[in-house]
Amino acid sequence: MSITLKGMTWSHPRGYDPLVATSRLWHEKTGVEIVWDKRSLQDFESFPVEEMARAYDLIVIDHPHVGQITAEKCLAPLDVPGRETEREALAQGSVGQSYPSYAWQGRQWAFPIDAATQVQVYRSDLLEGPVRRWDEVVALARQGRVILPMRPPHSLMSFYTLCANLGRPCAVTGPGDLIDLETGSRAVEMLAELAALIDPADFDSDPIAASEAMAEPGTKFALMPLGYGYVSYALDGFRPNRLTFADIPAAGENGPAGSALGGTGIAVSAFSEHTGEAIDFAYWVASADVQRGLYASSGGQPGHATAWEDGDVNRATHDFYSGTRATLEGAWVRPRHDGYMAFQAAASARLNAGLLAKENAGSIVVALNTLFQESF
Numbered sequence: 616m617s618i619t620l621k622g623m624t625w626s627h628p629r630g631y632d633p634l635v636a637t638s639r640l641w642h643e644k645t646g647v648e649i650v651w652d653k654r655s656l657q658d659f660e661s662f663p664v665e666e667m668a669r670a671y672d673l674i675v676i677d678h679p680h681v682g683q684i685t686a687e688k689c690l691a692p693l694d695v696p697g698r699e700t701e702r703e704a705l706a707q708g709s710v711g712q713s714y715p716s717y718a719w720q721g722r723q724w725a726f727p728i729d730a731a732t733q734v735q736v737y738r739s740d741l742l743e744g745p746v747r748r749w750d751e752v753v754a755l756a757r758q759g760r761v762i763l764p765m766r767p768p769h770s771l772m773s774f775y776t777l778c779a780n781l782g783r784p785c786a787v788t789g790p791g792d793l794i795d796l797e798t799g800s801r802a803v804e805m806l807a808e809l810a811a812l813i814d815p816a817d818f819d820s821d822p823i824a825a826s827e828a829m830a831e832p833g834t835k836f837a838l839m840p841l842g843y844g845y846v847s848y849a850l851d852g853f854r855p856n857r858l859t860f861a862d863i864p865a866a867g868e869n870g871p872a873g874s875a876l877g878g879t880g881i882a883v884s885a886f887s888e889h890t891g892e893a894i895d896f897a898y899w900v901a902s903a904d905v906q907r908g909l910y911a912s913s914g915g916q917p918g919h920a921t922a923w924e925d926g927d928v929n930r931a932t933h934d935f936y937s938g939t940r941a942t943l944e945g946a947w948v949r950p951r952h953d954g955y956m957a958f959q960a961a962a963s964a965r966l967n968a969g970l971l972a973k974e975n976a977g978s979i980v981v982a983l984n985t986l987f988q989e990s991f
Contacts, residue, residue, distance in 0.1 A: 618889055619648040620896070622673035625659035627823065629729070629847050630675065630879070633915030637900050640909060647892050649673065656821060661960065665689040668884040672893045675879045678716035679949045679956060681724050684882075686953040691883045691890050692722040693897060701898055708903055708919040711943040717880045719951060725880030726901035727918030728910070732874040732946040733776050734844040734939040735861045738829060741837035745861035749805065752840040752864055756812035762836040763809055764825045765818045765970075767963030770806070772875040773841045774966060777802035779873025779947045780866045786987070787950045793962075793987035799980035803969070805866065810970045818967060830854035840864055843877045846916040849935040860935045862942045872945035878918060950990075958990035 622638070624630045631653050638649035652671070654662060659675075667674050668689035676684070684690045694702060705726055706714050713727035735745050741760075746752055755761050763773070778785050783798040793799070810818075817825070822842040829836045830848055832855045841863060848858040862871035881900060883893040899905060906915075907922035912931075922928050923936040923943075949955070962983050969979035 617646060617648065618892055619650060620672040620887075620889055620893055621670070622649050622651045622675075623667050623671040624651055624653050624675040625879070626653040626655050627845070627847075628914045629845055629916050633910045633913040634675075634900070636913035637905060637909055638896075641896055641899065645895070647896070649896065656823065661956075669886050672884050672887040672889055673896065674882050674884060675728070676725055676882045677877065677879055678725075679951050679959065681717060681719040682951045682953040683956055684724060685719050685722075689885055690724050691885045691887070691894065692724060693726060693883065693894060694723040695894060698898065701902070704903065705898075705901055705919075708921055710918060710920050710923055710940075711946045712876055712948045713878055713918055713943075716876060716878075716948050716951075717882075725882040726897055727878060728881045728901050728906070729879040729916050730918040730923070730943060731843050731877040731879075731916060732939075732943050733772055733841045733863060733877070734874065734942050735863050736826065736829065736839040736842055736844065736848075736858050737861065738834075738837045738856065739859040740856070745859075746838065746840070746864045749840075749864050749866040752838065753808060753812070755838050756809055759812075759835055760837040761809065761813060762820070762825045762828055762839050763813050763817050764820045764822045764839070764842050765810070765813075765967060766821045766824075767967065768959050769821055769842070769963075770818075770966050770970070771959060771963040772843075772877075773806060774802050775875040775947065775949065776841055776863065776873055777805055777866055779875075780863070780869065780871075782867045782869060784873055784947050785950075787948065789952065789991035790988050792984040794980065794984065796977060796980055799983065800976040803966075803976035803979050806966075807970055807973070807976065818971065826858060827854070829858055830856045832856065841874075844916075844935065844939055846932055846935050847914060849932040850914075857933065859933060859938070861938050870945070871942040874942050874946045876946040876948050880918070952991065954990040958986055962986050
């Protein structure tokens with residue numbers, strides 16, 4: 616009897632194309648067909664995972680969902696008996712904290728298939744090289760050459776990154792404050808300074824829209840100092856102009872440390888009638904050979920270190936991976952408790968409202984701390 620599984624991923628070539636390509640090969644190898652649907656990035660970040668789990672066998676998730684999905688019991692744990700060696704290989708191949716970011720309450724809920732964090736994006740034909748310090752970012756912003764995606768949740772992600780890079784990362788457990796008043800206020804002031812210099816349209820822009828604007832012919836934008844990297848834009852011919860990716864500029868004294876980790880993992884629905892078959896695919900698609908081979912060559916942004924270190928993979932992307940690896944290795948993992956996703960939405964909106972109103976930085980931080988406490 617032939618088996619058809621349904622999968623849900625996010626609507627971008629990086630999120631969709633490699634899963635279609637690898638599923639085609641999986642069908643040839645096993646006879647198990649996987650049909651993929653996709654949702655917009657905004658939907659992907661906010662749509663209830665439980666609803667998706669009731670409709671799909673395989674789901675691509677991001678790690679801050681793990682507390683919520685554990686409480687809802689909607690995913691099947693992937694740490695099944697007898698596959699310890701395979702899991703150890705996946706853990707050893709983690710880029711930064713990608714693999715452990717999907718572990719919660721002693722179980723593994725997803726495997727990383729896509730590793731990402733906030734990085735620096737620039738036009739190598741418009742700038743001599745990447746910027747190293749935050750004051751260089753401000754100088755370029757005064758010239759109108761900086762774009763910064765501020766659409767929720769990306770403003771909050773930049774706040775997280777700046778706090779951690781200044782040397783005091785935000786809290787990941789409660790029920791205390793998210794951040795101390797001094798560090799939080801400094802990060803808000805840095806964002807406020809840029810907010811006064813960038814195009815107001817950036818408040819409705821995500822990293823995809825910002826990357827598109829940077830790649831356009833005749834653009835004035837030479838730099839996105841903080842934004843989730845999209846490998847597609849590093850490829851020759853993807854857009855009129857190619858983008859170059861580098862480690863984040865330092866605001867503190869710790870180099871490119873503290874970027875807010877992103878990326879995605881492959882998870883299996885607890886409601887699936889074919890859990891075993893879905894788990895088999897999850898192990899296979901996250902494995903080193905698939906990640907550095909078909910997954911990478913099909914437009915994916917692999918989640919396995921073997922791909923990040925592969926010479927061919929780096930040559931094809933003008934060193935997208937080697938150029939941002941230090942930032943990935945130093946990235947910070949967001950809170951993941953049940954209640955975090957609602958906090959992320961509310962805190963992003965509150966931060967933006969304060970920035971647009973030119974509110975005192977301290978009062979914004981107090982509001983964020985209150986929202987964080989309430990999320991527990």
